[in-house]
Amino acid sequence: MSQKEFSVYMSGVGGQGLVLLSNIIGAACAASGIRALTGEQHGLSQRSGSINVHMRIGEGMASPLIPIGGADAQLALEALEALRYVEYLKPGGVVMMNSRIQHPVVETAAHVKDKTAKYMSAEVVKERMSQVTDKIALIDALSIANQAGNPLTENMVMLGAISTLEAFPVPEEALKQSVRDHVPSKAVDVNLKAFDMGRKVAYDLLCNIVKCRQ
Amino acid sequence: MGVADVLKEGPGKAFMLCNEAIVRGALEADVKIVSAYPGSPTTEILDTFSEISPKFDYRMEISTNEKVAIETCAGASMVGMRSMTSMKSVGMNVASDSFFSLSYTGVKGGMVIVMADDPQAHSSQTEQDGRPFGPNSYTPMLEPSDPEEAKRMVRAAFALSEKYGVPVLLRTTTRVNHQSGIVSLEKMDRKPFAKLAWDHPPGRFVTVAESARNFKHALLERTKKIEEEFEASEFNRIVDAGSDVGIIASGAGYNYAVDAAKILGIKPSILKLGTTYPLPKELIAGFLKKLKTVIIVEELSPYLELYVTAIAKDANPAVKIYGKWSGHFSEALEYNPNLVVEGLAKALGLKMPVEYGAILAKAKELKAGLPDRWPTFCPGCPHRATLHALLDATRGMKHILSTDIGCYSMSFLDPLRYGDSLLSMGACLGVAAGMQYAAQEKVIAMIGDSTFWHAGMPGLVNAIHHGDDLTLVILDNEVTAMTGQQPNPGRDYNAGGRAAKPLVLEEVIKAMGITDITIVDPYQVKAAVNPMREALTRKGPNIIISRRACALYADRNKRKRGEVIDTNKVDPEVCKRPYSCVKSFYCPAISIDDGDRKAIITKELCDRCDVCAKLCPYGSIKRREGE
Numbered sequence: 001m002s003q004k005e006f007s008v009y010m011s012g013v014g015g016q017g018l019v020l021l022s023n024i025i026g027a028a029c030a031a032s033g034i035r036a037l038t039g040e041q042h043g044l045s046q047r048s049g050s051i052n053v054h055m056r057i058g059e060g061m062a063s064p065l066i067p068i069g070g071a072d073a074q075l076a077l078e079a080l081e082a083l084r085y086v087e088y089l090k091p092g093g094v095v096m097m098n099s100r101i102q103h104p105v106v107e108t109a110a111h112v113k114d115k116t117a118k119y120m121s122a123e124v125v126k127e128r129m130s131q132v133t134d135k136i137a138l139i140d141a142l143s144i145a146n147q148a149g150n151p152l153t154e155n156m157v158m159l160g161a162i163s164t165l166e167a168f169p170v171p172e173e174a175l176k177q178s179v180r181d182h183v184p185s186k187a188v189d190v191n192l193k194a195f196d197m198g199r200k201v202a203y204d205l206l207c208n209i210v211k212c213r214q
Numbered sequence: 215m216g217v218a219d220v221l222k223e224g225p226g227k228a229f230m231l232c233n234e235a236i237v238r239g240a241l242e243a244d245v246k247i248v249s250a251y252p253g254s255p256t257t258e259i260l261d262t263f264s265e266i267s268p269k270f271d272y273r274m275e276i277s278t279n280e281k282v283a284i285e286t287c288a289g290a291s292m293v294g295m296r297s298m299t300s301m302k303s304v305g306m307n308v309a310s311d312s313f314f315s316l317s318y319t320g321v322k323g324g325m326v327i328v329m330a331d332d333p334q335a336h337s338s339q340t341e342q343d344g345r346p347f348g349p350n351s352y353t354p355m356l357e358p359s360d361p362e363e364a365k366r367m368v369r370a371a372f373a374l375s376e377k378y379g380v381p382v383l384l385r386t387t388t389r390v391n392h393q394s395g396i397v398s399l400e401k402m403d404r405k406p407f408a409k410l411a412w413d414h415p416p417g418r419f420v421t422v423a424e425s426a427r428n429f430k431h432a433l434l435e436r437t438k439k440i441e442e443e444f445e446a447s448e449f450n451r452i453v454d455a456g457s458d459v460g461i462i463a464s465g466a467g468y469n470y471a472v473d474a475a476k477i478l479g480i481k482p483s484i485l486k487l488g489t490t491y492p493l494p495k496e497l498i499a500g501f502l503k504k505l506k507t508v509i510i511v512e513e514l515s516p517y518l519e520l521y522v523t524a525i526a527k528d529a530n531p532a533v534k535i536y537g538k539w540s541g542h543f544s545e546a547l548e549y550n551p552n553l554v555v556e557g558l559a560k561a562l563g564l565k566m567p568v569e570y571g572a573i574l575a576k577a578k579e580l581k582a583g584l585p586d587r588w589p590t591f592c593p594g595c596p597h598r599a600t601l602h603a604l605l606d607a608t609r610g611m612k613h614i615l616s617t618d619i620g621c622y623s624m625s626f627l628d629p630l631r632y633g634d635s636l637l638s639m640g641a642c643l644g645v646a647a648g649m650q651y652a653a654q655e656k657v658i659a660m661i662g663d664s665t666f667w668h669a670g671m672p673g674l675v676n677a678i679h680h681g682d683d684l685t686l687v688i689l690d691n692e693v694t695a696m697t698g699q700q701p702n703p704g705r706d707y708n709a710g711g712r713a714a715k716p717l718v719l720e721e722v723i724k725a726m727g728i729t730d731i732t733i734v735d736p737y738q739v740k741a742a743v744n745p746m747r748e749a750l751t752r753k754g755p756n757i758i759i760s761r762r763a764c765a766l767y768a769d770r771n772k773r774k775r776g777e778v779i780d781t782n783k784v785d786p787e788v789c790k791r792p793y794s795c796v797k798s799f800y801c802p803a804i805s806i807d808d809g810d811r812k813a814i815i816t817k818e819l820c821d822r823c824d825v826c827a828k829l830c831p832y833g834s835i836k837r838r839e840g841e
Contacts, residue, residue, distance in 0.1 A: 013587065023216065026229035026394050036229060037360070037395040041336070042254060047621065047696075048802045049589030062472035064360075064393040067551035069573045083584055087577035102819070105800040107585035109629035111811075112793045118808050120583060128580045142818070151818050182216065 004169050005058030007066045008162065009088040012077030013102050014049050017155040020182060021077075022053040024159065028170050028178035029057055039064035050081055057169055075162055077141070077154060078102050079122040083129060092133050094210050096161050096202070097125070098141040098154060137161065137206040144197050150187070153194035160198025166211040172199075217265050224399035232390055233258035235361035235397045236328060239368030240298045241270070243324070244404050247290035248274040248709075249283040251668065252697035253302035254337035255391035256330045260300060260709075261698060267710030271407035274709040276700055279639070279668040280305035284327065285312050291321035291381070292419050294410045296372055300328035303342040304638060308669065310347065313381075317351040318429035319419040320379040320436075324372035327353075330386045333466075333513045333548035337388075339619070339638060341546065343514035348383060348491030352433045354440050355383040355491040356449060359468045361395045367449060367488065374443075378436050385490065387513060389466040389548060441492035449488025450497055455481040459562065460501060462522055463511040464490055467549055471511040474554040478564055482509075493521050499529035509561050510537035513549050536561035588627045593803040594765030594821025596691055597622045599736035601632060602798050602829070603760075604658075604687065607746035613656040614649050618642040618670070620662035621696045621764075622689050629800050639665050643673025646684040656750065657684045663719060664694035664702040671722075677755045678727050684754040690719055695764040723757055730756035737762055739825045765821050781820035781838045782827060784813045788834035795826035795835060817841065 012018045022038050029036035039054040054066045068087050076082030076097040089095065099122040111117045126138050139161055141154040148157070156179065163172050176192060183191045203212065219228035220238050230238065236259055240248075248267075250260040260276060267274045273290075277283035280301040287297035301309060306329045313327070329347065332338040348355035356371055358364035364386065371382040421429050444450065459480070463471040464487040475482055485501045487493065502508060502525065510519045519537040526533050536542045542557045543549075552570045559566050591598040601622070617623060617633040618641065626633040635645050646659035661670045666688055677684060693699040701708050708714040720731050732749040734742035742760070749758050763771075769779055784795075789812040795804055796813065803819035804826060806812070815826075817838065827835035 014589065015592070022394070023229070027219075030227055030229040030396050035396055037393060039389055040231070040392045040394060042258065042392055047589040047624065048587075048592055050587040060476070062359075062469040063551045064389060064395070064469065065550045067473070067477065067555070067568070068570045069568055070551070080584060080587070083581055084587075086580055087573050102802065102816070103805040104585045104587040105590050105802055106588070106628050108796060108805050109800060110585075111806040112796050115811060119805070120585065131580060132576065181218070 005060055006073075006167055006169050007054070007056045007071050008073045008075055009052065009066055009071040009085055010055055010075045011050070011052040011081040011085050013081060014047055014051050016077040017152065018051055018053055018077060021155040021159055022055050024175065024178045024182050025055060025170060027181065028174040031177065032171055032174045034169060035059050037061065037064045050084055052085060072167060073162065073165065075158055077158060079125045079138070080104070080120060083125045086129055086132060089132060092135065094165065094206070095129055095133060095136040096158060096206065097122070097136070097138060098158060099138045100140070100142045100154070135209050137202065139198070139201055139205060141198070144201060145194050148194035148197055149190040150194070153191050156191045156194035157198035157201070160195040161202035161206065164199050164202040164207060164212045166213050217262060220262055221266060221269065222399055224401040226399045227396055228399055229394055230361050230397045231258055231392065231394045232358075232361040232364050232386070234262050235365040236300070236368055236384070237262040238397070238399065239365035240326070241404070242400050242402050243369045243372040244296060245298050245372070246272050246295040246407060247287060247297040248272055248299070249277050249286035249297070250300045251277050251280050251283050251305060252694055252700050253305045254697060255332060255386070255388040256300040256302050256328055257697045259328060260700065264700070264709040270404070273407070276702070276709045278703060280309040281312055284309040284316070287325055288312065288316050288321065291323040291325040292414070293323065293412060295323040296325070297323065298326045298328070300330070302338065303329070303331040303344050304338060304340065306344050306347060308639065313347070313353075314351045315421050316381055317353045317433060318421040318426060321375065321381055322379060324375035325381040326368060326371045326375060326384055327381055328384045328386065330388070330391050331514065332388045334388065339636070341514060343517065344385060345490060345515070345517045348385070352437050353381060353383050353491070354378075355385050355489070357385045357465045357488055357490045358390060359465055359486070360390070360393060361397050363449070363488070364390065365397055370449070374440070378440055380433070380436060385465075387466050387548070437492055441494065444489040444492060445494040445496050447489050447494065450494055451486045452501055453484045455483045457481060457483050458504065458506040459483070460485065460505040460508045461511055462487065462498070462501070462508060462518060464488065464518060465513065467511040467513055467554070470549050470551050470554040473551045474558050477551065477555050477567055478558055479567070480558070480562070480564070487518065490518070495525055498522060498525050502526050502530045502533050505530065505533050507534045507536065507562070509542070509558060510535065511543070511549070511554055511557070515545055586628065589624055590627065590800065590802060591621065591624060592765050592821070593801055593819045594769070594823040595621070596736045596760065596762035596765065597625070597689055598799060598801065599739045599762070599823065599825045600687070600689055600760040601625050601630065602825070603734070603736060603739050603742040603746055605632065605798050606743045607750060611656055611750065613658050614653055616642045616646040616649060616657065616659045618661040618665050620665050620689070622660060622662060630798070640669025640673055643670060643677055643686065647673070647677055647680070647682045650683045658687060658750065659684055660687045660689065662695070663688060663690040663692065663704050666719070667703045667717070674723070675726060682755055685750050685756050685758060687758045687760060688719060690759050690761040691764040691767070693764050693767050695767065699764055699767040699770070719759060728755060728757055731759065732757070733759045733761060735762055736760045737823055737825055739828050765823065769821065780822040781815065781817050782822050782824065782835050783815050783817070783838040785834045785836055786810065786812050788832050789813055790832050790834075792831055794829045794831055799826060799829060801826060
């Protein structure tokens with residue numbers, strides 16, 4: 001496969017704006033003359049369930065689904081949802097995950113029964129995933145989104161983070177334009193701010209372990 | 215992506231969801247009548263048509279059910295207008311009664327039916343394969359693999375429909391509908407909407423007895439001609455690699471086959487079939503003649519495999535056919551690239567280039583203890599409160615719960631595990647009727663408002679007429695919530711926000727002959743219990759209506775009005791850890807602190823339905839102020 005191809009496995013919890021995120025990337029690709037395709041989830045699973053989007057960028061692929069071991073990167077809006085799909089990551093691939101955990105109701109149900117039960121933490125997820133790659137950035141997207149001015153912009157923080165990767169073939173300006181095109185006009189500024197803050201945090205957390213754009 | 219791209223002036227390119235590309239294709243083809251009932255994976259077709267309808271002059275209805283939707287399109291196309299409907303696999307079953315007759319009578323204006331199957335049953339009761347609807351009804355069927363092809367096929371389907379006077383099926387699957395990709399936009403050449411004159415002789419669309427027999431002969435002739443046309447269709451493509459190994463594939467399977475061949479480093483010849491009924495038998499025969507081995511890559515039933523095997527008997531009896539019958543592929547679940555890699559490798563005796571098994575085994579080890587995250591009721595969902603109240607009201611009461619299709623279906627999932635049967639839209643009533651004859655326990659049927667309008671009414675008429683002893687709980691959340699809060703006959707608007715006459719549930723039911731109707735507000739989760747219990751102890755048939763708007767719908771309306779959505783928090787000084795807010799409630803916004811083991815409410819998730827506050831015996835849950 002050519003250098004320009006890039007597959008990113010994106011996951012999160014229903015309601016976090018994952019499909020919007022993939023739309024923004026896809027539209028930026030269309031505007032930049034880059035081919036992109038996705039396999040998305042809509043319907044039942046969106047109800048606070050685990051959701052995923054297979055995002056493939058480049059000329060060569062026909063399948064909207066990424067094969068196992070085929071993702072150059074994983075982008076997770078919630079830490080447990082990174083681990084849930086770890087089989088898709090290429091060995092040594094890049095993982096960008098939100099340190100935020102949304103505890104699944106079945107896990108809370110277990111807490112009622114067993115007073116010593118502990119939730120799985122983002123640190124445990126990172127430790128587990130470090131067995132397949134050493135390129136993991138744990139990003140506190142919620143606090144960054146809050147600093148940007150809106151907790152709902154976690155997805156933009158993560159978009160900013162992935163945009164720093166040298167291997168990610170979509171130009172930054174095209175992504176920003178796509179953000180402007182896709183979010184309500186009064187929310188553009190806060191979304192772009194979250195995007196920029198996501199870029200900045202990636203330079204601090206990610207670019208010492210992965211090749212980033214200058 | 216999104217409505218803006220659907221509306222964009224052509225020519226141009228856009229990143230589109232396949233369902234949007236289908237709408238775009240229909241707009242380019244000057245569709246005039248649209249009618250559908252929502253159902254995943256087709257819902258975005260309806261949603262897109264609805265959202266943009268104020269900008270166009272096509273007439274649109276969000277129908278009561280799929281049968282009415284297909285009939286609405288049929289009527290318009292009989293007159294001479296172009297029409298489109300879309301439905302999920304099981305919706306097609308509802309529509310099929312009229313669908314079969316429609317192939318006999320035919321239509322005048324082009325009519326396209328999008329029929330979407332759901333391999334893997336992502337959002338469906340079954341993994342139904344709708345393709346046999348094509349041959350069974352003699353309806354031509356096109357099957358795209360991606361958004362670009364879907365858009366082109368929609369345009370071609372309208373032309374084909376008008377040329378032969380027959381409705382055309384566009385058959386998709388979830389991974390086609392919910393695939394986004396780059397789509398070429400053409401010019402939208404739309405003529406103004408104008409009513410047409412009925413110009414048919416009497417009986418033109420009447421099919422029964424003698425006329426049915428005449429129609430049958432005509433449709434066989436028609437199918438023969440369409441098959442001849444499909445032999446040269448642009449949608450059936452051969453990539454002749456000069457190999458004696460070939461792949462025959464369609465739909466999503468084609469995408470995986472192309473990538474799998476690449477992963478394996480092989481160059482087979484590929485026949486991509488886009489017209490899957492009637493199949494181009496000569497084209498398939500010609501393809502088979504050059505091969506020693508052919509592998510069929512198709513999801514669900516061995517539909518193509520059956521035809522290919524039959525065609526090979528004369529065309530090339532020596533060709534080795536690999537597919538589902540040979541055990542290389544399964545009839546269960548959807549395919550993906552690695553499954554197809556494995557199937558091809560096994561069939562061709564190739565070494566696996568990637569050890570998927572080892573990767574999966576490692577992943578399983580890493581995921582030890584990772585909690586499942588099944589879909590569940592949203593924070594603020596009235597269903598969660600209704601189910602809590604219902605469980606309270608039935609405490610000590612042996613009963614069977616016959617449930618139905620909607621968000622409330624999720625009650626059978628962990629951790630609630632509540633609900634005993636679920637078959638199809640509206641089935642809770644018929645099933646409950648049978649149960650009350652046969653079972654010793656109290657029988658409760660449960661249905662949502664949209665499903666009640668869709669297919670619940672005949673079941674209720676039946677129960678009333680026969681005096682069946684059952685209680686029907688109607689969860690009235692105002693909208694068709696599961697598919698994205700579309701309006702149903704209970705609302706005062708329909709597609710595109712156009713005004714519509716709202717029907718009132720209890721008035722309709724009273725008119726049917728039941729006066730024992732109890733209406734509760736699930737947010738008053740404690741106060742609802744006694745009236746529910748009393749209703750459940752009375753002889754049926756009787757009705758409980760639990761009425762409260764879908765939280766997502768209510769929130770959207772609040773945001774539109776500029777209202778702030780409040781949240782609650784737990785006062786740790788007051789919390790004595792009874793876990794009343796967790797048990798039988800299980801709101802995703804509530805968790806338990808690993809340290810002090812007290813409940814916590816996540817601000818970003820809470821909707822302040824305030825139900826958990828009512829459940830807490832110590833009053834520890836209060837409105838969050840000034841944060």
